[in-house]
Amino acid sequence: MTAATSTPVRHRSPRVTWAVPRGARLLRVELLRSAMPWILPLIAALFWFDSYRPSTATAPLYGVRTFWNMGQGHTISDCGPFVAGVAAWMGSRDARRGLADLVTATARPRWAAQLVTWAATAIWAVAAYLLFACVMFASYAREGVGGTPPWWWVAVGATAVIAFSAAGFAVGAYWPSRFAAAVAAFGAAIAMYLSFQIGFSHASGWALILPTNSNGNFDGSALTDAGIFYRWLPDLPIARMMFLAGIAMAALGLTGLPGRAGGRRLRLGAAAVTLAGLTLAGTAVGLVRTADVTAHGVVIPALHDSSSDTPISYTPACGRAAGVAVCLNPAYRRWLPDVTAALAPVLAEVAGLPGAPVRATQVPAAYAGGSLVITMGGHPTVLHLSLGQLNLPGPCGFCAGPVAANQFIGWIRLLFAQSFVGAGQGAGRPAQQAVGAVLLRGAGIPFAAQPGLMASAENFAGPVSAGCPADTKTGCGPGPSTGAVYAAAGRLAAMPATARRAWLAGHLAGVRAGRVALRDLP
Amino acid sequence: MTTAGLHRPAPGTVPARAAGARRQRAAAGCRLVRLYLVSRRVPVALALLAGLGAVLWAALHWRWNIAGGPAAREFIPLTIQTGAAAVIAVASYGPFGEPERAAGRWLPWLRLGAAVALTAIAFGILAAGAAAGRMPGGTLALLRDLGGMTGIGLLSAAVLGGAFGWVGPMVYLLIIEGALAHRSVTPWVWPARPPHDRGGAICACLVVAAALVLIAVRGPRESSRESGRAS
Numbered sequence: 001m002t003a004a005t006s007t008p009v010r011h012r013s014p015r016v017t018w019a020v021p022r023g024a025r026l027l028r029v030e031l032l033r034s035a036m037p038w039i040l041p042l043i044a045a046l047f048w049f050d051s052y053r054p055s056t057a058t059a060p061l062y063g064v065r066t067f068w069n070m071g072q073g074h075t076i077s078d079c080g081p082f083v084a085g086v087a088a089w090m091g092s093r094d095a096r097r098g099l100a101d102l103v104t105a106t107a108r109p110r111w112a113a114q115l116v117t118w119a120a121t122a123i124w125a126v127a128a129y130l131l132f133a134c135v136m137f138a139s140y141a142r143e144g145v146g147g148t149p150p151w152w153w154v155a156v157g158a159t160a161v162i163a164f165s166a167a168g169f170a171v172g173a174y175w176p177s178r179f180a181a182a183v184a185a186f187g188a189a190i191a192m193y194l195s196f197q198i199g200f201s202h203a204s205g206w207a208l209i210l211p212t213n214s215n216g217n218f219d220g221s222a223l224t225d226a227g228i229f230y231r232w233l234p235d236l237p238i239a240r241m242m243f244l245a246g247i248a249m250a251a252l253g254l255t256g257l258p259g260r261a262g263g264r265r266l267r268l269g270a271a272a273v274t275l276a277g278l279t280l281a282g283t284a285v286g287l288v289r290t291a292d293v294t295a296h297g298v299v300i301p302a303l304h305d306s307s308s309d310t311p312i313s314y315t316p317a318c319g320r321a322a323g324v325a326v327c328l329n330p331a332y333r334r335w336l337p338d339v340t341a342a343l344a345p346v347l348a349e350v351a352g353l354p355g356a357p358v359r360a361t362q363v364p365a366a367y368a369g370g371s372l373v374i375t376m377g378g379h380p381t382v383l384h385l386s387l388g389q390l391n392l393p394g395p396c397g398f399c400a401g402p403v404a405a406n407q408f409i410g411w412i413r414l415l416f417a418q419s420f421v422g423a424g425q426g427a428g429r430p431a432q433q434a435v436g437a438v439l440l441r442g443a444g445i446p447f448a449a450q451p452g453l454m455a456s457a458e459n460f461a462g463p464v465s466a467g468c469p470a471d472t473k474t475g476c477g478p479g480p481s482t483g484a485v486y487a488a489a490g491r492l493a494a495m496p497a498t499a500r501r502a503w504l505a506g507h508l509a510g511v512r513a514g515r516v517a518l519r520d521l522p
Numbered sequence: 523m524t525t526a527g528l529h530r531p532a533p534g535t536v537p538a539r540a541a542g543a544r545r546q547r548a549a550a551g552c553r554l555v556r557l558y559l560v561s562r563r564v565p566v567a568l569a570l571l572a573g574l575g576a577v578l579w580a581a582l583h584w585r586w587n588i589a590g591g592p593a594a595r596e597f598i599p600l601t602i603q604t605g606a607a608a609v610i611a612v613a614s615y616g617p618f619g620e621p622e623r624a625a626g627r628w629l630p631w632l633r634l635g636a637a638v639a640l641t642a643i644a645f646g647i648l649a650a651g652a653a654a655g656r657m658p659g660g661t662l663a664l665l666r667d668l669g670g671m672t673g674i675g676l677l678s679a680a681v682l683g684g685a686f687g688w689v690g691p692m693v694y695l696l697i698i699e700g701a702l703a704h705r706s707v708t709p710w711v712w713p714a715r716p717p718h719d720r721g722g723a724i725c726a727c728l729v730v731a732a733a734l735v736l737i738a739v740r741g742p743r744e745s746s747r748e749s750g751r752a753s
Binding site: 177 | 598601612688693697700
C-alpha cells in the first residue's frame with residue numbers, strides 16, 4: 001500500500017490546441033445544429049419570387065427598382081416570418097426535447113448558452129439576407145441599372161432580420177410549444193403588414209419608424225433622384241436600425257430574466273439589457289418625430305451628417321437636338337436618344353425666338369415635389385429637365401403598362417411648350433395655351449391629338465386641358481380641340497411661318513407675362 | 523352446475539353483458555378521442571383559433587386595413603385566415619410515432635376527424651370575428667380561402683412534418699401578396715379571385731381533398747429527431 005502511495009503521479013501534459021474560446025466552440029456547434037439552413041432555400045426562392053421578380057418590371061433606376069423590395073420592405077417580409085418561426089423553434093428546442101433541467105445544470109449559465117443558440121440562428125439568417133440582397137444588386141448591376149444601391153436600407157433589412165430572430169427566439173424560450181414557431185411567424189407577418197398599412201394613414205411622425213412603411217419616405221425615391229444626383233440619406237435608416245436593435249436587445253434580455261437563466265448578477269444584467277433595448281427603441285421613435293422631408297429625403301436633425309448633402313459628381317452624357325446640346329446624368333444615358341428625339345422638333349420650332357434655350361441639362365428631382373418637370377432660365381436660356389419625375393420609356397412597374405417611347409416624347413414636347421410660353425405649374429392663361437398649342441402643332445402634334453396627350457400625362461401637373469380656366473392645376477379633364485383657345489391657335493397656325501415667327505418674336509414676352517389676351521392674337 | 527337458473531332474455535332486449543361491452547367500447551372510444559385530441563394539443567389550438575378570431579374582429583372593427591387598394595384591404599384578414607390554417611396544420615403533429623401507428627387502427631379516422639373538426643371550428647370562429655365589420659369577399663370567400671389554405675397546411679405537414687406545417691401557409695401567403703399586387707389571374711391563387719369564381723373554388727377543393735386524404739392515410743411526416751414529448 002505504501003509503495004502505491006509513493007509512486008509519483010504522472011501528470012499528462014496538456015495537448016497543444018488552438019486557443020479557441022469555449023464560446024466560439026459552442027457557437028460552431030450551434031451553427032452546425034441550427035435548423036435555419038434548412039429553411040434558407042425556401043427563403044431564397046421567395047426572395048426571387050416576391051422581391052426580385054416584380055422589381056424587374058420597373059425602370060432600371062435604383063430608386064424605382066428598390067421601391068418594392070427595399071422601400072416597402074418586401075425583402076423583410078420574405079425573410080422575417082420564417083426567421084422568427086425558426087428562431088422560435090430553436091429557442092424552444094431544449095424544453096421541447098425535455099433537456100431544460102439537464103442543460104440548466106451545466107457549468108455555463110443557461111442564458112449564455114441560449115444567447116449562443118440565438119446567435120447561430122441570427123448569423124445564418126443575416127448572412128443569407130445579405131447574400132440574397134447582394135445577388136439581387138449584382139443582377140441589377142449586370143442589367144446596367146442607373147444610380148447607386150440603397151445600402152442603408154439593406155442594413156435596415158439585416159437589422160430587422162436580427163430583431164425578428166430575437167423576438168422569435170424569446171417566444172420559443174418562454175413558450176416551448178409546437179405552436180410557438182407558427183405563432184412567432186404569423187405574429188411577425190401581421191406586425192409587418194400592419195406596419196405597411198399604418199403608413200397609408202400616418203405618412204409622418206412616429207409611423208416613419210415602422211420598417212415596412214414606405215409612405216412619406218421611400219415612396220418619394222420612386223420619382224426622385226436619390227443615389228443619382230444626391231446620396232441616399234442615412235438619417236431614417238439609422239433611426240430604424242436603432243429601433244430594431246432596441247427590440248432585439250429587449251427580446252434577448254427577456255430570455256435572461258427567469259430564475260433558471262443564471263445567477264442574480266446575470267439576471268440583473270439581462271434586466272439592464274432589456275431596459276437599454278426599450279430605451280433605444282423609444283429614443284428612435286422620439287427621433288423620427290423630429291424628421292422633416294427635404295428635397296433630398298428625410299432629415300432627422302439629431303442624426304443628420306452634413307457630408308451626406310454633398311452631391312454625387314458625374315460626367316454627363318450629352319447628345320444634340322436641333323443643334324442644341326442636351327446633357328443628362330449618366331444614369332439616364334439609355335433615354336438620351338428619346339430625349340433628343342423629343343426635343344429636336346420643339347427646339348427647331350422656337351430657334352431664334354426670344355428665350356429659346358441654347359443648352360439643355362438635367363436637374364435632380366426633389367422629394368418635396370411640386371417642381372416643374374421642364375423649366376427654363378438664365379442668360380442665355382438653359383433648359384432644365386427633371387426627368388426623374390416622369391415615367392420613362394420602357395417597363396413601368398405599377399403603371400397600367402409599359403410606357404411607349406412616343407408617349408414619352410409627346411409628354412416632353414407638351415411640357416416644353418408649357419414651359420416656353422410661361423404657363424408655369426398650371427394650364428396657363430388662354431393666350432399661353434393657344435401659343436403652346438401652335439408650338440406643339442409645329443412639333444408634329446396636331447390639335448386633335450393634343451387633348452389626348454394631356455390626358456395621358458398622369459404623373460406630373462400639366463396643362464390638363466386647353467379649355468380649362470387659367471391657373472388650373474388638376475381636376476379639369478381634357479376637352480376636345482375646339483373652343484376659343486383652339487380657334488385662336490388655328491388662326492395663328494394659319495399665318496405664314498415668317499409672319500408667325502415675327503409675331504411671336506414681338507409678343508412672346510407679353511404672352512409669358514400674361515399681358516396678351518386671347519383676343520390679341522392675330 | 524346446471525342451467526336451471528338461466529333465463530332466456532326477452533325478445534328485443536339487450537343482454538346485460540353485451541350492453542356493458544358496448545358502454546365500455548363507447549367509453550374507450552371517447553377516451554381514445556380525448557387522448558388523441560390532447561396529444562395533438564387541440565385545446566391549445568382552439569385557444570389560438572379563438573385568439574385569431576379576436577384579432578380578425580379587432581382588425582375589422584377598428585379598420586386596421588382601411589387604406590390602400592383592394593389588395594391591401596384583403597391582406598390582414600387573409601393573414602389571419604392563413605394563421606388559422608397554420609394552427610390546424612401544426613395540430614396534426616403527433617409525438618408518438620411508430621407505436622401509435624402500430625397500435626392505433628383508428629388513427630386515420632382520428633386524423634381526418636380532427637382536421638375536419640378543427641377546420642369547421644376555425645371557420646365558425648373567424649365567421650364570428652368577421653361579424654365586426656365587412657369582410658372582403660364575405661363568408662363564401664372565407665370558407666374557400668380557409669379551406670384551401672388548411673389544405674396547403676396539411677400538405678405541408680405531410681411533407682415537412684407536423685411541427686413545420688405552418689411553412690406552407692406562410693409561403694402561400696406571400697404568393698397571394700404578389701398575386702394581389704400584380705393582378706394575377708391563376709385559379710391556384712384562389713384568394714385573389716372573386717368569391718363566386720368557380721375555378722378558384724375547384725382548385726381550393728382539390729387541394730383540401732388531397733390534403734385530407736394524405737393526412738388521413740399517411741399522416742404528417744415524422745422526424746426521428748423530434749419524436750418524444752408532446753410539447
